[in-house]
Amino acid sequence: MASASFVKLNASSSSSPWTGQRSFNQRSGSSSAVRVSVIRAGSYSEELVKTAKTIASPGRGILAIDESNATCGKRLASIGLDNTEANRQAYRQLLLTTPGLGQYISGSILFEETLFQSTTDGKKMVDCLREQNIVPGIKVDKGLVPLPGSNNESWCQGLDGLASRSAEYYKQGARFAKWRTVVSIPCGPSALAVKEAAWGLARYAAISQDNGLVPIVEPEILLDGDHSIETTLEVAERVWAEVFYYLAENNVMFEGILLKPSMVTPGADHKEKADPETIAKYTLTMLKRRVPPAVPGIMFLSGGQSEMEATLNLHAMNQSPNPWHVSFSYARALQNSVLKAWQGRPENVEVAQKALLARAKANSLAQLGKYSAEGESEDAKKGMFVKGYTY
Numbered sequence: 273m274a275s276a277s278f279v280k281l282n283a284s285s286s287s288s289p290w291t292g293q294r295s296f297n298q299r300s301g302s303s304s305a306v307r308v309s310v311i312r313a314g315s316y317s318e319e320l321v322k323t324a325k326t327i328a329s330p331g332r333g334i335l336a337i338d339e340s341n342a343t344c345g346k347r348l349a350s351i352g353l354d355n356t357e358a359n360r361q362a363y364r365q366l367l368l369t370t371p372g373l374g375q376y377i378s379g380s381i382l383f384e385e386t387l388f389q390s391t392t393d394g395k396k397m398v399d400c401l402r403e404q405n406i407v408p409g410i411k412v413d414k415g416l417v418p419l420p421g422s423n424n425e426s427w428c429q430g431l432d433g434l435a436s437r438s439a440e441y442y443k444q445g446a447r448f449a450k451w452r453t454v455v456s457i458p459c460g461p462s463a464l465a466v467k468e469a470a471w472g473l474a475r476y477a478a479i480s481q482d483n484g485l486v487p488i489v490e491p492e493i494l495l496d497g498d499h500s501i502e503t504t505l506e507v508a509e510r511v512w513a514e515v516f517y518y519l520a521e522n523n524v525m526f527e528g529i530l531l532k533p534s535m536v537t538p539g540a541d542h543k544e545k546a547d548p549e550t551i552a553k554y555t556l557t558m559l560k561r562r563v564p565p566a567v568p569g570i571m572f573l574s575g576g577q578s579e580m581e582a583t584l585n586l587h588a589m590n591q592s593p594n595p596w597h598v599s600f601s602y603a604r605a606l607q608n609s610v611l612k613a614w615q616g617r618p619e620n621v622e623v624a625q626k627a628l629l630a631r632a633k634a635n636s637l638a639q640l641g642k643y644s645a646e647g648e649s650e651d652a653k654k655g656m657f658v659k660g661y662t663y
């Protein structure tokens with residue numbers, strides 16, 4: 273159970289670097305020192321570090337299937353299925369019961385419905401994951417709404433009640449969480465939108481850690497726009513600087529978080545495309561400038577890239593050693609060919625699971641820097657970018 277420790281701090285005490293329990297005296301104008309007390313998530317710190325390391329383990333990454341019911345409905349509609357609970361269950365069951373998945377997948381982000389759901393034969397979905405040594409995760413944000421006072425930008429809701437929801441998710445078996453907020457380059461981004469995104473992520477991260485969940489920190493910089501890769505680099509540096517500033521201000525333990533950045537690419541409508549080597553160079557430059565090596569894993573989103581592009585870019589980023597585990601947390605770039613193979617037909621489940629395993633294996637090889645695109649299907653090469661995409 274969650275039990276935040278109330279730590280009395282003074283100048284002489286010291287403690288573990290994992291708990292980050294710091295000692296300091298605060299001067300309040302007079303010469304006498306004022307004792308400062310800070311509420312810390314000490315009880316979970318070792319577990320958080322262990323969970324993050326398990327997820328960031330060599331040759332493995334995250335299968336993101338945390339689409340809200342509305343977004344899952346879009347996936348199902350693409351193969352002519354109705355958005356019913358039974359169809360969502362059948363689809364997620366197919367994914368989570370894929371034999372051998374745990375070899376390539378270390379964690380899976382679920383939507384609340386799936387976290388509390390069972391398969392058609394009555395087995396909990398979380399148990400299907402645990403059996404394969406895959407850590408169950410949960411999307412905890414409540415989605416995006418317009419941000420008043422901004423340039424038509426948005427902010428992410430979900431802090432109200434987050435502590436109690438997180439404690440429930442932990443009881444149900446979740447060990448990591450995800451909060452996705454977005455930053456739009458064509459809209460500015462405004463200083464207000466960046467600050468709001470960074471602050472929200474930091475509050476969420478602190479609350480997650482306090483309840484035993486490793487927070488995935490995801491300020492998605494949208495692909496929308498005709499800007500150059502240099503502009504994306506500049507914006508990404510600005511956003512991550514602010515995110516880490518507030519993470520530190522909220523006493524978040526960096527060893528117990530994971531990041532989910534967008535790759536640094538030109539905007540989707542830019543006149544020139546960048547090759548994987550260029551994307552890797554810009555993305556790693558940005559990360560090395562902004563992300564401390566205490567962070568165990570960088571788990572990229574695919575953001576509308578084709579399955580093959582996402583894999584090639586990841587492969588390019590793993591051609592030399594990095595200070596962190598550099599891997600994937602793809603939704604669209606892992607699910608596209610599965611949906612096409614499945615078509616909602618029970619007789620296609622096996623071939624659809626093989627399609628998932630093939631993509632998971634390709635990305636596992638890319639994580640190890642050993643992927644070859646030879647023999648990839650035409651479908652894997654098709655981009656999935658949709659303007660103004662929502663989750």
Ligand code: 13P
Binds near residue numbers: 336452575602605
């Ligand atoms: P993709 O961009 O890979 O579709 O996923 C983003 C995401 O946040 C899913 O958890």
